[in-house]
Amino acid sequence: MTSSHTLPLPDGRRLTAETGSGGLRLSIDGRPLLSAACEPIEGGLVLAPDLVGERPAPLAMDAAWAAACWLFTGDPACRxxxxxxxxxxxxxxxxxxxLADGEGDAISRRDAFWQLPGPWLRCPGITGYPAIARGDGVHLHRPPKPAGELYRRFDPALGLWISLRSLDIDDDLERFNRWQNTPRVLAFWQEGGDFLRHRAYLEGLAADPHVQTLIGCFDDEPFAYFEAYWAKEDRIAPFCAPGDHDRGIHMLVGEEHHRGPHKxxxxxxxxxxxxxxxxARTGRVVSEPRADNARMIGHMQSLGFLREREFDFPHKRAALMVLDRRDFFDRCPGLSEPSTMAAAHENSYV
Structure with missing residues (x-):
């Protein structure tokens, strides 16, 4: 029995997979990329592309990428x-x-695939930006902040696009003000106020090189506000011994209908x-939610954050939450998830 499913890609293309009878066929926008026999092994699959002649067949980079994208997105057991x-x-x-395995085969690894920018990163990354010390010899010069859409990925488990874009003060001030004055948000952020106060708050962050303000969207509907900061220049630095490129996050979900653990x-x-x-030099992501915010801390722990300890800020008792880069890509929580496309052909390779 043959099954066909499609995964939308951020650049507008559509990746289609046909599975059945121990085989996999992949195409993008109707253009065939790969036809291969598949054999399950522990933690993954052996793929043997159809050969023409007796010599090893060349495997184009886009075909290898498409196979990794399809299989690593829809099957969390495939490593x-x-x-x-x-x-x-x-x-x-x-x-x-x-990766060459030294025995004549090549390997695609899930933890390596999700570290490639692929189409998810919508703005060029800053890995190549030089590490230049500031006058104090301790902190670094930070690169100019990007604007526009920064990240986009289709989540098959939800059937929704998740995207991140830079905050635009003029366009986003009203919703930021509304979100901050919601009683649920106010209890933890304590940043309620009028438009003048919130404009001044956002303008201050726009001028601060260590903070990037972001809007999170589901299917392009804004639902959340995030602050991504360089931990070494942040008030959290004395409590977490950050590396030069470690980052931290503040998080706020403003729209009630986009709450819930699945979101x-x-x-x-x-x-x-x-x-x-x-x-790629970022080794850890840290955060410091209020120590009594058990719900948020539980969500973070489910994605691999460790609650290292508690400490005191002047305004709150905080929990230090830390996520290591290797741990994240080893597990790929939220990136490799069961979905309808995987469930439909989970037995197609046997």
Whole structure:
């Protein structure tokens, strides 16, 4: 029995997979990319592309990427793909999309795939920005902040696009003011006030090189406000010994109909994913929710954040939450999830 499903990509293309009878066929916008026999192994699949002749078949980078995208997105149990009888594209090896195993095969690893910017990163990352010390010799000069859409990914588990864009004060001031004055938000953020106060607040952050203000969207509907900051220049620094490129986050969900653990898993994984993609030198993401905010702390722990300890800010008792880069990409929570597309063909490879 053959099953066909499609995964939308952020650049407007559509990745289609046909599975059945132990095989996989992939195409993008109707253009065939790959036809391969599949055999399940522990933690993944062996893929043997159809060959023409007796020599190893060249495997184009876009075909390897499409297979990894499809299989790693829809099946959280799939951690590696072993490619048999192929000649890897050198660009795939240089990028890390494919790894040579020393035995004549090539491997795609889930933890490597999700570290590639792919189409998810909508604005060029800053990994190449030089590490230049400021006059104090301790802190770094930070690159100019990006504007516009920064990240986009389709979440098959929700059937929704999750995206992040930079905050625009003129366009977003009204919703920011409304969100901050919601009793639920006010209890934790304590930033209620009028438009003048909130404009001054956002203008101050816009002028601060260590903070990026963001709006989170589901299907392009704004629902949340985030602050991503460089931890070394933040008040959290004395409590977490941050590396030069470690980052931190403040989070606020403003729209009631976008609350819930299933939504948190989607947007929190996207937010963390963007920070790790934006600068490959970022080794940790930290946060300091109020220590009594058990719900948010529980959501963070479910995605791999560790509650290291509690400490006191002047205005609150905080919990130090830490997520290590390697731990995140080893688990890929929220990125590799069961979905209808995976459930429909979970037995198609046997």
């Amino acid at each position: 590696r793909l072993v490619w048999r009888g192929i000649e890897p594209d050198p660009a795939s090896l240089r990028s890390g999309l494919l 948190v898993r989607s947007w929190l994984s996207a937010l963390v994913h963007w920070m790790f993609l934006d600068d």
